[in-house]
Amino acid sequence: MSKERRLTPPTMIAGPTRDAGEPAVPDGPIDPRAVRVGVAASSRLEGDPAITLSPAPDPAIRLPQDGVASPDLPLIDGVATAVILERFGDIRARLIEPADAGSTGPAVRTNLLLGPVRIDRAHGTRLREVVVDGWRIEVELEFERRAVFRERARRGAGTASLGGPVEVRAIIPGRVVAVSVATGDSVEAGQQVLVVEAMKMQNELRAPREGSVERVGVAVGDTIEVGDLLIVIH
Amino acid sequence: MTPPFNRILVANRGEIALRIIRAAHEMGMQAVAVYSDADATAAHVRAADAAVRLGSAAPAESYLRVDAVVSAALESGAQAVHPGYGFLSEQAGFARAVEDAGLVFVGPSAATIAALGDKLAARRTARAADVPHVPGTLEPAPVDRPDQLEAVLLAAEAVGFPLLVKAAAGGGGRGMRRVMAANDLPAALIAGSREAAAAFGDGSVYLEREIMPARHIEVQLLGDATGQVVALGERDCSTQRRHQKLIEEAPAPGLTETERRRLHAMAVRLGIAAGLENAATAEFLYDRDGRFWFLEVNTRLQVEHPVTELVAGVDIVQEQFRLAAGASLSARALAAAERAARPTSHAIELRISAEDPARVFAPTPGRITRWVMPAGPGVRVDTAVEAGDRIPAEYDPLICKLIVHAADRPAAIGRLRRALDETEIGGIQTTLPFHRAMLAQPGFLDATGLSTTWVDAHWDGPASRAKAVRVASLAAGLAELGEAAAGEQGGSPSSAGPDGSDGPHHVADRADRDGSVPAWRTAGRELATDRWPA
Numbered sequence: 001m002s003k004e005r006r007l008t009p010p011t012m013i014a015g016p017t018r019d020a021g022e023p024a025v026p027d028g029p030i031d032p033r034a035v036r037v038g039v040a041a042s043s044r045l046e047g048d049p050a051i052t053l054s055p056a057p058d059p060a061i062r063l064p065q066d067g068v069a070s071p072d073l074p075l076i077d078g079v080a081t082a083v084i085l086e087r088f089g090d091i092r093a094r095l096i097e098p099a100d101a102g103s104t105g106p107a108v109r110t111n112l113l114l115g116p117v118r119i120d121r122a123h124g125t126r127l128r129e130v131v132v133d134g135w136r137i138e139v140e141l142e143f144e145r146r147a148v149f150r151e152r153a154r155r156g157a158g159t160a161s162l163g164g165p166v167e168v169r170a171i172i173p174g175r176v177v178a179v180s181v182a183t184g185d186s187v188e189a190g191q192q193v194l195v196v197e198a199m200k201m202q203n204e205l206r207a208p209r210e211g212s213v214e215r216v217g218v219a220v221g222d223t224i225e226v227g228d229l230l231i232v233i234h
Numbered sequence: 235m236t237p238p239f240n241r242i243l244v245a246n247r248g249e250i251a252l253r254i255i256r257a258a259h260e261m262g263m264q265a266v267a268v269y270s271d272a273d274a275t276a277a278h279v280r281a282a283d284a285a286v287r288l289g290s291a292a293p294a295e296s297y298l299r300v301d302a303v304v305s306a307a308l309e310s311g312a313q314a315v316h317p318g319y320g321f322l323s324e325q326a327g328f329a330r331a332v333e334d335a336g337l338v339f340v341g342p343s344a345a346t347i348a349a350l351g352d353k354l355a356a357r358r359t360a361r362a363a364d365v366p367h368v369p370g371t372l373e374p375a376p377v378d379r380p381d382q383l384e385a386v387l388l389a390a391e392a393v394g395f396p397l398l399v400k401a402a403a404g405g406g407g408r409g410m411r412r413v414m415a416a417n418d419l420p421a422a423l424i425a426g427s428r429e430a431a432a433a434f435g436d437g438s439v440y441l442e443r444e445i446m447p448a449r450h451i452e453v454q455l456l457g458d459a460t461g462q463v464v465a466l467g468e469r470d471c472s473t474q475r476r477h478q479k480l481i482e483e484a485p486a487p488g489l490t491e492t493e494r495r496r497l498h499a500m501a502v503r504l505g506i507a508a509g510l511e512n513a514a515t516a517e518f519l520y521d522r523d524g525r526f527w528f529l530e531v532n533t534r535l536q537v538e539h540p541v542t543e544l545v546a547g548v549d550i551v552q553e554q555f556r557l558a559a560g561a562s563l564s565a566r567a568l569a570a571a572e573r574a575a576r577p578t579s580h581a582i583e584l585r586i587s588a589e590d591p592a593r594v595f596a597p598t599p600g601r602i603t604r605w606v607m608p609a610g611p612g613v614r615v616d617t618a619v620e621a622g623d624r625i626p627a628e629y630d631p632l633i634c635k636l637i638v639h640a641a642d643r644p645a646a647i648g649r650l651r652r653a654l655d656e657t658e659i660g661g662i663q664t665t666l667p668f669h670r671a672m673l674a675q676p677g678f679l680d681a682t683g684l685s686t687t688w689v690d691a692h693w694d695g696p697a698s699r700a701k702a703v704r705v706a707s708l709a710a711g712l713a714e715l716g717e718a719a720a721g722e723q724g725g726s727p728s729s730a731g732p733d734g735s736d737g738p739h740h741v742a743d744r745a746d747r748d749g750s751v752p753a754w755r756t757a758g759r760e761l762a763t764d765r766w767p768a
Contacts, residue, residue: 045592083708085716095709114713128710131706133702136663137703172598199631
């Protein structure tokens, strides 16, 4: 019965796992100044890309459209890119980009807000809220060298961890109004496992993949906060 | 002019409580606020002349407590109680308790709320007033009687699928379920009833045909004790998601004067049939064949009342206070009603909510770290929020109403765009990006795409967000490189990672070992301006 009870259209309240959306490990030497920027787990959606930025190693790199020797441009994923961040004090800024690569059209100016940098001690990264066109994106900044090192370590352990337990954590606070599964139950991907009420709306939480329920961390009536462990699926 | 009352109590919170307190103060009345523990320092408490605590944060322990609100009014010496919208505003029992305590309820009488506020009773009233209502049932579905399931299914077949299960006491889509087939009906009835019971304290639900595609058009009514009822004009609230309004405007685009007169007359007939003596709104669906179907009446001030105020030139809340004190409809309101079928300006309201438009509008309660609101000609911002405030998870996610007024619809849209460019909110995700995107939608701009199902069918939050992710990543990365380089120069205070990790600031900058600031940073702005003509 509980499986059939459609409360609302499915609402994603579980954040994707931590290492989604990172680029492939580059070959060759890594610029020690290079910075990896991705969307932090707290605001990441599946498929969000990560990019790598570094100051240009060679001042002779030219602007694409005029062929004249130019000041060094930052490398973005290894490509010298004409992009400029104009700062207006600590918070307001504007990103200026050419309309299209090689285009001579007007530059695209996007106003944005840069929040203060926060240190994520647990993961050794730096977090920063950026607001663009009303979207609040929390980005995660990490040295490329460190990111690559971390990825290699993870790949070494990768075969063992594939198919390991998936922790589903709350990305909105609220109150648990229904728990549809118990420890030991097998679940299908997309099956409703919890209902969380927040701001008077009931939000369904569905299993991110099939497996068996290893642990249910909450009970009906519990108040949950962002990041709380809700359920573990093995 | 003598104030209608000396002291009034506002039985609400958030922007609407502040809006009502402002009206009271402008009329020379004192205002008493009520609050829950989550709102002890909220704007409406600060603005009021006195404030009374109701209880803990949960609505059932505070803003929904009839007894506590009525005793707060009595103890604080208020003569009248304004309920705002939501909470107790449409509960006849509350209006009756206020009246029984010898106080004035600022809104329709308890009898009118019972006749119109209950959607089922309103549908029966419409039938009696010869106003066509949306086809469906006129009695509550027997949710607690499994033995009557067959009867419900028969009724549903008569209405036709897909249909809507709706809460008789409902509003704003709470308790509402869309049902595609008979199999899904029992679960939808139970879930809808449970949500309705939680939200309104009344689990009655009924069935209604889904009219689709349709526009949602509603009429603002005012009535007085002499039995006179007028329409101040209509609003188009078609841009909705899951029956939650997102954008509202007045007048409804594209209606002819004849259609307006017909619509306003139907609404007035309903108001007269129900003995309306204050403010109410009659909601209709407008189908592709130009027919209006009566949906329901909201016997209270609407969230979107400001767009009508701006176009009609009437302060609806102040009118409510005067009418509640026994005055007849003001000359100003009567004149506005005379002009209502021939509007000469346009107003649009955006509901900015603490919701994530990339995650199916999931609520995003939390702390607001930055809050800069637009200003300038024709801009009105109704909000009770400021930087540093925490948006509680217990209440409605609406945090701000951005309203513009201009000569016509294109001018209003241009003004809205400009106002959105000035708006800065940090700390929580809001619906701002959705609104920005809507103002670029051709179907919204020429009003041909207005439909209650447009957002559910077309809005792609993640796609809209992708560009912002790229810009955010570039900006944060460039800021990091720039701050690292500046750190090399002057020893920026943030350059030493407190955890001793090799944070980007610790890296030796090969290119800048000679101490010069990277040329692209200093020259960049001029270069950008020179080489990419704006």
